[in-house]
Amino acid sequence: xxxxxxxxxxxxxxxxxxxxxxxxxxxxxxxxxxxxxxxxxxxxxxxxxxxxxxxxxxxxxxxxxxxxxxxxxxxxxxxxxxxxxxxxxxxxxxxxxxxxxxxxxxxxxxxxxxxxxxxxxxxxxxxxxxxxxxxxxxxxxxxxxxxxxxxxxxxxxxxxxxxxxxxxxxxxxxxxxxxxxxxxxxxxxxxxxxxxxxxxxxxxxxxxxxxxxxxxxxxxxxxxxxxxxxxxxxxxxxxxxxxxxxxxxxxxxxxxxxxxxxxxxxxxxxxxxxxxxxxxxxxxxxxxxxxxxxxxxxxxxxxxxxxxxxxxxxxxxxxxxxxxxxxxxxxxxxxxxxxxxxxxxxxxxxxxxxxxxxxxxxxxxxxxxxxxxxxxxxxxxxxxxxxxxxxxxxxxxxxxxxxxxxxxxxxxxxxxxxxxxxxxxxxxxxxxxxxxxxxxxxxxxxxxxxxxxxxxxxxxxxxxxxxxxxxxxxxxxxxxxxxxxxxxxxxxxxxxxxxxxxxxxxxxxxxxxxxxxxxxxxxxxxxxxxxxxxxxxxxxxxxxxxxxxxxxxxxxxxxxxxxxxxxxxxxxxxxxxxxxxxxxxxxxxxxxxxxxxxxxxxxxxxxxxxxxxxxxxxxxxxxxxxxxxxxxxxxxxxxxxxxxxxxxxxxxxxxxxxxxxxxxxxxxxxxxxxxxxxxxxxxxxxxxxxxxxxxxxxxxxxxxxxxxxxxxxxxxxxxxxxxxxxxxxxxxxxxxxxxxxxxxxxxxxxxxxxxxxxxxxxxxxxxxxxxxxxxxxxxxxxxxxxxxxxxxxxxxxxxxxxxxxxxxxxxxxxxxxxxxxxxxxxxxxxxxxxxxxxxxxxxxxxxxxxxxxxxxxxxxxxxxx
Amino acid sequence: xxxxxxxxxxxxxxxxxxxxxxxxxxxxxxxxxxxxxxxxxxxxxxxxxxxxxxxxxxxxxxxxxxxxx
Numbered sequence: 001x002x003x004x005x006x007x008x009x010x011x012x013x014x015x016x017x018x019x020x021x022x023x024x025x026x027x028x029x030x031x032x033x034x035x036x037x038x039x040x041x042x043x044x045x046x047x048x049x050x051x052x053x054x055x056x057x058x059x060x061x062x063x064x065x066x067x068x069x070x071x072x073x074x075x076x077x078x079x080x081x082x083x084x085x086x087x088x089x090x091x092x093x094x095x096x097x098x099x100x101x102x103x104x105x106x107x108x109x110x111x112x113x114x115x116x117x118x119x120x121x122x123x124x125x126x127x128x129x130x131x132x133x134x135x136x137x138x139x140x141x142x143x144x145x146x147x148x149x150x151x152x153x154x155x156x157x158x159x160x161x162x163x164x165x166x167x168x169x170x171x172x173x174x175x176x177x178x179x180x181x182x183x184x185x186x187x188x189x190x191x192x193x194x195x196x197x198x199x200x201x202x203x204x205x206x207x208x209x210x211x212x213x214x215x216x217x218x219x220x221x222x223x224x225x226x227x228x229x230x231x232x233x234x235x236x237x238x239x240x241x242x243x244x245x246x247x248x249x250x251x252x253x254x255x256x257x258x259x260x261x262x263x264x265x266x267x268x269x270x271x272x273x274x275x276x277x278x279x280x281x282x283x284x285x286x287x288x289x290x291x292x293x294x295x296x297x298x299x300x301x302x303x304x305x306x307x308x309x310x311x312x313x314x315x316x317x318x319x320x321x322x323x324x325x326x327x328x329x330x331x332x333x334x335x336x337x338x339x340x341x342x343x344x345x346x347x348x349x350x351x352x353x354x355x356x357x358x359x360x361x362x363x364x365x366x367x368x369x370x371x372x373x374x375x376x377x378x379x380x381x382x383x384x385x386x387x388x389x390x391x392x393x394x395x396x397x398x399x400x401x402x403x404x405x406x407x408x409x410x411x412x413x414x415x416x417x418x419x420x421x422x423x424x425x426x427x428x429x430x431x432x433x434x435x436x437x438x439x440x441x442x443x444x445x446x447x448x449x450x451x452x453x454x455x456x457x458x459x460x461x462x463x464x465x466x467x468x469x470x471x472x473x474x475x476x477x478x479x480x481x482x483x484x485x486x487x488x489x490x491x492x493x494x495x496x497x498x499x500x501x502x503x504x505x506x507x508x509x510x511x512x513x514x515x516x517x518x519x520x521x522x523x524x525x526x527x528x529x530x531x532x533x534x535x536x537x538x539x540x541x542x543x544x545x546x547x548x549x550x551x552x553x554x555x556x557x558x559x560x561x562x563x564x565x566x567x568x569x570x571x572x573x574x575x576x577x578x579x580x581x582x583x584x585x586x587x588x589x590x591x592x593x594x595x596x597x598x599x600x601x602x603x604x605x606x607x608x609x610x611x612x613x614x615x616x617x618x619x620x621x622x623x624x625x626x627x628x629x630x631x632x633x634x635x636x637x638x639x640x641x642x643x644x645x646x647x648x649x650x651x652x653x654x655x656x657x658x659x660x661x662x663x664x665x666x667x668x669x670x671x672x673x674x675x676x677x678x679x680x681x682x683x684x685x686x687x688x689x690x691x692x693x694x695x696x697x698x699x700x701x702x703x704x705x706x707x708x709x710x711x712x713x714x715x716x717x718x719x720x721x722x723x724x725x726x727x728x729x730x731x732x733x734x735x736x737x738x739x740x741x742x743x744x745x746x747x748x749x750x751x752x753x754x755x756x757x758x759x760x761x762x763x764x765x766x767x768x769x770x771x772x773x774x775x776x777x778x779x780x781x782x783x784x785x786x787x788x789x790x791x792x793x794x795x796x797x798x799x800x801x802x803x804x805x806x807x808x809x810x811x812x813x814x815x816x817x818x819x820x821x822x823x824x825x826x827x828x829x830x831x832x833x834x835x836x837x838x839x840x841x842x843x844x845x846x847x848x849x850x851x852x853x854x855x856x857x858x859x860x861x862x863x864x865x
Numbered sequence: 866x867x868x869x870x871x872x873x874x875x876x877x878x879x880x881x882x883x884x885x886x887x888x889x890x891x892x893x894x895x896x897x898x899x900x901x902x903x904x905x906x907x908x909x910x911x912x913x914x915x916x917x918x919x920x921x922x923x924x925x926x927x928x929x930x931x932x933x934x
């Protein structure tokens with residue numbers, strides 16, 4: 001009773017405080033507080049999915065220059081495997097919480113995975129970049145290495161078309177250039193950062209920091225700033241500063257290392273012998289960035305706002321892109337025919353200056369358009385640096401509210417930049433090649449050089465739209481789309497790069513924002529207390545365990561699952577020695593490697609709605625990333641024998657394999673079958689849509705195409721799946737309990753690449769006890785049975801270990817789960833529930849040969865409103 | 866600072882003066898009049914531009930990674 005009283009008291013006080021806050025907020029809305037950027041909701045949670053994709057590059061030479069045998073005629077039907085352009089899937093989570101009245105914490109988590117082909121260098125067409133590789137006269141791939149024969153230049157160093165006539169009176173210039181493309185295996189970047197902001201009456205200060213981690217680049221940063229309002233809050237001055245420290249540790253491509261010379265970095269490259277095969281060369285570099293900004297915001301009238309800012313950044317250290325090269329052509333002074341010189345070539349890792357000073361000036365006008373209740377934003381940015389780059393950016397946005405919570409914002413942007421002083425598509429040295437590394441390096445005509453087309457002169461035009469819908473109860477959905485085109489001819493003035501470097505791209509994204517403070521203040525408190533009465537939440541690892549019981553209710557949830565495998569290899573439920581795996585059939589070949597560890601991070605978001613009190617609709621998009629390390633099996637035989645993988649097919653096992661991106665999307669309906677004070681029963685039927693990728697490939701290495709990655713590292717199932725479930729929950733006093741049976745039934749016989757995953761059946765039983773009104777502990781027993789894969793890859797794939805055998809998937813698993821569940825009954829965060837569960841494997845009985853499981857952690861956050 | 870204010874005085878006069886009384890600030894508080902109406906979108910777009918254009922600048926101090934692809 002005492003507790004209840006205290007709680008009531010607290011609640012009453014809270015209500016008082018929040019109504020006072022509301023009044024203050026309302027006053028602040030009328031007062032010019034909106035000039036201060038901190039104008040959004042106090043507590044909010046956002047989730048953003050984004051996808052970026054580039055167009056294919058123009059690689060005309062690939063179609064006209066065949067390997068060894070000479071030339072394929074232009075009208076040849078020989079099919080060149082296309083270079084899949086760069087694609088990026090991104091996830092961004094943002095939470096903003098007011099810790100005290102004036103102190104706000106913002107936390108961000110960002111993750112993106114990219115893969116695809118990018119240009120690494122540029123050469124005249126005649127030098128035949130993208131040399132195609134054929135096997136049995138079928139073109140199977142392309143090499144980053146230029147054909148090794150000579151190129152020709154005239155006395156003015158213009159490239160000459162060597163396929164045309166070559167004599168003194170007649171030769172054709174061939175000014176067309178072409179990129180040399182290289183594929184990248186998927187790689188994931190993760191970033192976490194935070195910001196703390198404190199507000200005074202007429203000022204605010206903030207401090208933040210974060211870290212961004214990828215395999216080859218790590219960046220740590222801190223920032224701080226503040227702003228002050230004066231002149232009746234019509235004017236705001238702001239100041240911000242940041243420091244970033246970044247480290248590059250990039251492993252060179254085996255195929256390119258040696259061909260792409262790194263003489264200039266001989267002190268920065270470390271050679272290590274790897275435990276699997278061969279050696280690895282890694283380049284290390286450090287970089288520091290200091291940045292300072294000053295801003296000025298002025299209310300110019302009751303319909304007009306103006307902002308100006310200036311930013312200075314000082315960067316020093318390793319600013320190179322360690323994957324970009326520059327071709328240098330060394331002329332032989334002896335004329336082939338009068339006026340025509342032959343040239344041998346070298347390729348060098350790019351070298352940029354190790355200092356950079358950048359300035360940027362921004363101006364922005366926000367003008368209200370009264371007849372349409374719209375706002376127009378016009379902004380201009382001028383950028384200047386001491387690398388010789390001047391850039392202009394102009395942008396116009398039209399923000400048009402349409403009523404009923406809809407807002408449409410079309411955007412147009414134009415960007416133009418000059419080339420950097422040291423940008424050269426390729427270089428020509430008038431000195432003859434000596435094949436002495438130091439001498440040839442000294443004969444490069446420039447000290448700094450880069451062929452990265454991002455440093456060339458070009459213009460970019462883009463157009464996009466953001467469609468926003470504000471739903472009731474503080475939920476907002478934003479959908480953005482933008483098309484972007486990069487063209488040398490769009491550069492302001494003349495001197496843009498040739499059209500061989502043109503490309504276009506698009507970005508699409510969807511963002512869901514939930515305003516927690518609006519809901520806590522605004523929505524009915526009965527709802528929350530009702531959820532409270534409806535028992536403690538189920539353990540975090542249980543799917544679709546909760547049902548909304550009032551028509552019109554919404555629930556937003558986020559579930560994070562981390563699972564890890566490491567340790568021994570199992571066969572059935574026995575640990576096995578490497579010799580047993582060597583005798584196993586790995587996808588039709590000798591096994592060479594075994595997985596050493598594998599981790600998976602899965603982010604699942606669900607939005608649930610109750611149109612009636614007996615039916616819930618749910619949609620659940622997911623985002624997944626995985627990584628796997630491998631080890632060579634003890635006693636593995638020599639490579640390259642009959643039926644054994646080639647050296648190339650194995651060597652990539654020494655690198656961590658990573659995949660990631662959007663996973664499959666679940667759509668489900670939950671039907672209430674029985675509901676009383678004690679017992680509750682519901683039936684779930686759902687589908688999983690194959691939105692996750694199943695065509696993830698490893699990059700070409702050691703002059704061999706490696707094809708699709710291990711089955712288990714594909715992101716989705718690739719098939720439409722049926723998801724039935726039956727859930728029972730009960731509660732009495734401080735105890736609650738439940739049981740669930742669920743299944744996954746594949747509805748297609750195979751996916752696009754020839755296999756399907758096994759069906760799954762899972763049952764679990766749990767009990768939980770309320771330690772306090774808001775906190776409970778749970779124990780759960782889980783049995784899972786999953787079938788092996790059916791079918792196999794129907795396209796290029798190089799099996800090297802048991803994870804490449806369809807028979808080494810699935811099995812029977814027994815787990816014990818230990819959980820903590822918290823539910824906030826009252827206050828600002830009422831309606832929130834948070835549960836955590838560790839799933840401890842008790843027994844595995846695996847199909848084929850598989851890595852032992854270490855366990856899985858589930859964290860579940862739900863918010864009913 | 867004074868210089869800046871003086872510099873903006875003509876602009877203010879041109880646009881009916883910089884003395885906007887609190888009760889005249891209703892329009893300025895509309896969501897479409899925010900300095901950045903779609904901050905999440907701005908961040909995403911900034912990241913894409915930053916990895917494709919030389920004039921990045923703004924992304925420094927906020928992470929963003931190498932963008933080496």
